[in-house]
Amino acid sequence: MHFFRLIAVLLFAGHSSAAGPEFWANEWPNTDFNNTSVNSWVEVLSGGPSKDGIPAIDAPSFVLANEGNNFSSLEPVITVEIPGETPRAYPIRYLIWHEIVNDQVGDIPIAVTFCPLCNSGIVFDRRTAEGVLSFGVSGKLRNSDMIMYDRETESWWQQAIGEAIVGELTGTELQSLPSWMESWEKFTARNPDGLVVAQPDYSRAYGSNPYVSYDSSYRPFLYSGEFPPHDIPALARVVRVGDSAWPLSRIATEGVVQESDITISWEAGQASALDAGSLGQGRDVGNIRVRNNLGEDVAHDVMFAFVFHAFWPDGNWMLGPS
Known part of the structure; x- marks a missing residue:
């Protein structure tokens, strides 16, 4: 049974439902639910996995793009090309299972994000007025879009809009950085000496x-x-x-x-x-x-x-x- 169908079975079996902030506060005791921009909590659902049940990747390792990787030529990657830095590819084959990569490119700390239910792939600058944040997957969805959380304050962030919607940092916006999704073939043709994320040390069907x-x-x-x-x-x-x-x-x-x-x-x-x-x-x-x-x-x-x-x-x- 495919992954999202399995989750659907669990949901309809009663393992998840729409709930208000009082319910979520039991699971998230460090999150300030009194500070929120969410007007309709009916939109917030559990996607099945619990907090960090989908593990984000932190400080990934990289290999050279031309080192004989076994990627299919047309499979997608998210490309980040920051001036003065070696171009990097973040394969969707990893992001579809991990959804967030916390990385640092030169002086810029970034979060590479992908929400499979929305096909939304966005790269954010992790620097804010409150400091540099690192992100994990909350396991919650709003309008089918991934809700991220920052590990520093455990505020909730809407991935599609890059904004904190619950918690201490509600209303804080992340800066989106230029990036794009393209085929592995196109990335390597333009960047034969580029870098690509090495396979994470998890048991997944990458x-x-x-x-x-x-x-x-x-x-x-x-x-x-x-x-x-x-x-x-x-x-x-x-x-x-x-x-x-x-x-x-x-x-x-x-x-x-x-x-x-x-x-x-x-x-x-x-x-x-x-x-x-x-x-x-x-x-x-x-x-x-x-x-x-x-x-x-x-x-x-x-x-x-x-x-x-x-x-x-x-x-x-x-x-x-x-």
Whole structure:
């Protein structure tokens, strides 16, 4: 039985339910639930695993990209290219099982995050006015999106928006850094001397997809909110920049879209991580790059449409000419 189906069985067996802050406080005694921006606690659910049941990776080891790694050419990685530092690839084959990597690139402490239920891959600067934070997986979801927590104050953070929503740091926002998801083949072609995260020392089926056929589902897992407008399927991918979203289907059709002072380009050759049983065998969803008028990479996310609508209900849908 696939991983997310197993969780569903447990949930419907009564092991999880929506609950208010009084309930969660029993599990999280160090979290200040009196300080929160959550208005509807019905949106907060347990995803099945408990706190750190999905273990984040801290201070990962790296190997050279050209050292004969056995990755499939089209399987996705999250790329981080910080000027003056060796480019790094964070394979989704690891992130799909760990969801957060706490790392340091040069002088910048970063958190590389991936929420499989939302297809949301975002890299954050871990520096805040309150100090450098490190993040773990809470095991909780809101609108199907991962709730992270910081180990310093045990505040809860919404991954999709990079903001603390419960606890001492409520309202604090993390800075998103330019990064992008691309195929292993594209990363190595551009960065043959780049670095890639070494296989973590956990017993996981790395390279396999525990969410088989998820991104062709009609309804998202553990989501009860509104569906997107404009007849856009809930699990259609969109490119989010700020509070605007471009349907990936439009970008793929046009190849290049220049709007709102940015250029979004699409190129074939990246497998969906949430389709086939093997990450490198999923259908081709293509590679996206987002740049500004100076040719600089822009922080963005390629997420499912329902996530954008849930967290940006008044956001701009960039549908193109009528």
